[in-house]
Amino acid sequence: MRIALFVTCLADTMFPQAAKATVQLLERLGHEVVFPPGQTCCGQMHINTGYQKDALPLVKRHVKTFLPYDVVVAPSGSCVGSVRHQHAMVASAAGDERLASRAAAVAERTYELSELLIDVLKVEDVGAYFPHRVTYHPTCHSLRVLRVGDKPMRLLRNVRGIDLVELPAAEQCCGFGGTFALKNADTSAAMLADKMGHVLDTGASVCTAGDSSCLMHVGGGLSRLKSGVRTLHLAEILAATP
Numbered sequence: 001m002r003i004a005l006f007v008t009c010l011a012d013t014m015f016p017q018a019a020k021a022t023v024q025l026l027e028r029l030g031h032e033v034v035f036p037p038g039q040t041c042c043g044q045m046h047i048n049t050g051y052q053k054d055a056l057p058l059v060k061r062h063v064k065t066f067l068p069y070d071v072v073v074a075p076s077g078s079c080v081g082s083v084r085h086q087h088a089m090v091a092s093a094a095g096d097e098r099l100a101s102r103a104a105a106v107a108e109r110t111y112e113l114s115e116l117l118i119d120v121l122k123v124e125d126v127g128a129y130f131p132h133r134v135t136y137h138p139t140c141h142s143l144r145v146l147r148v149g150d151k152p153m154r155l156l157r158n159v160r161g162i163d164l165v166e167l168p169a170a171e172q173c174c175g176f177g178g179t180f181a182l183k184n185a186d187t188s189a190a191m192l193a194d195k196m197g198h199v200l201d202t203g204a205s206v207c208t209a210g211d212s213s214c215l216m217h218v219g220g221g222l223s224r225l226k227s228g229v230r231t232l233h234l235a236e237i238l239a240a241t242p
Helices: 009-013 016-028 044-048 052-066 077-085 087-093 097-108 113-120 140-145 151-157 185-202 212-224 234-239
Strands: 002-005 032-034 072-074 110-112 133-136 163-165 206-209 230-233
Touching: 002 016, 009 016, 009 212, 016 032, 016 230, 016 234, 044 052, 044 077, 052 087, 052 097, 072 077, 072 113, 077 087, 077 097, 077 110, 077 140, 087 097, 097 110, 110 113, 113 151, 113 234, 133 151, 133 185, 151 163, 151 234, 185 212, 206 212, 206 234, 212 230, 230 234
Parallel strands: 002 032, 002 072, 072 110, 133 163, 133 206, 206 230
Antiparallel strands: none
8 A cells, every 4th residue: 555654743853753663664564655745734733723824825735745645644643633623624714615625535534543554454463572561641632533542552452572551540631732831831730740640650661652742741751750761652662673
């Protein structure tokens, strides 16, 4: 299968290892991964902060870039959530129904990594090996917007050598929420403290998730505590081999 990689801003600028691991994993499973060079920001940040008119050119570019591909994957629940639930809305609000229709078509074929693996490629055991104690944080967008359910956990349970432990109060937000962490810093920090406490309670050496943004938030806090717990994107664990 030929799959287009929607790399996302955060992976491109700060966490390229998540995108590289996504490519490595899919190629190991026998699929061709292409990188459409015209891609830019999907506009999620603008939309979430009320700047829909400023997001419209980004939506147009995203649709133009990814419309030719039958399958699109991104290592980000939040960005896939924006494509799936916001792009057509932005186009319709601007009175461009043709763009809205095309945006909906792109949205239908855009998947978060665990969705692609289980729902499209029909694989749960990707041949990974990761001999560490790991806990999984289900990010808000993957859990509540995309509703990926237990797909990431099903993939992790098939990783050889892993010691997978349940995260207490897993469904609680980590406190990042994009600009929420900036506008409501005290509340965000309190939510982060709760999340870090739960991570540390598991005794895990690695906390994983499907969004680099949440991992950045949690990982930053754990680093400041000098906890010794590291954060890794789900793709990096699934791409790991002996």
